[in-house]
Amino acid sequence: MEAFIARKRRKAMSEINVVPYIDVMLVLLIIFMVTAPLITQGVDVDLPQADAQPLPEDSRQPLVASVDREGNYYLNLGDNQDQPMSAVDVATLVAAHLRMDPETPVVVRGDGNVAYAQVVQLMVLLQRAGAPKVGLMTQPPE
Template sequence: MYERKRRKPVSEINVVPYIDVMLVLLIIFMVTAPLITQGVKVELPKASAEALSEDSKPPMVASVNAEGEYFLNVGNSQDTPMSAEDLAVLVAKQLQQEPDTPVVVKGDGRVPYNEVVQLMVLLQRAGVPSVGLMTDSSEQ
């Protein structure tokens, strides 16, 4: 009758489905990674707030008043309001001269939270690695 041919067992793994799954996961991670990393980096204190040490450099203080005007304690015009672009240029220039200068944000208590966040984003774009928040002591 008919003679059956014996087939040898195939010992190969088909990796095509694994490659397809890997490529789909790669695309998902590439799309979601930028969405996860949005925001302003702020180093939150791990304990109660402490004042800057006496031997540290004097900080650069970027301020926003109740009217939303920006100020910086660097240069001759510390009491005159400046635009956001001028503030960013001045901060970047100061950080080029002294890169380890601490930067502190001083916001009026009546300023909307959005104004303070916009100032922090502005400082981040100017190259400030970390920003501190200035507060008054609660004890009076």
């Protein structure tokens, strides 16, 4: 009789082990968290949908940040408006002015022959200085 030892029959396991799936999902989450900021780079700009309209007469005097074809920055604030400024000086002056008057419109005026990258760098600089919206100054067609 010893040959017939009572064996317990194992029941079929009906549960799914989800631990490996959780590990995969956490790895994917980390990958997406790292790559998402790299994909979404850009400058928020409100571009007109139709012909550009001039600023209203009753609006505040805008801050005009300019970049010439050599990549020099200018700002219509201070005593030396016709002297080139460093990026740090432009950011400091714009941030100080926007702290005093946050409703001031900010406009970028770029030379027609300047590299696009220079205009974008100026817009990023103004955005980091606290400008909520940055407009582009244009000349009407003749």
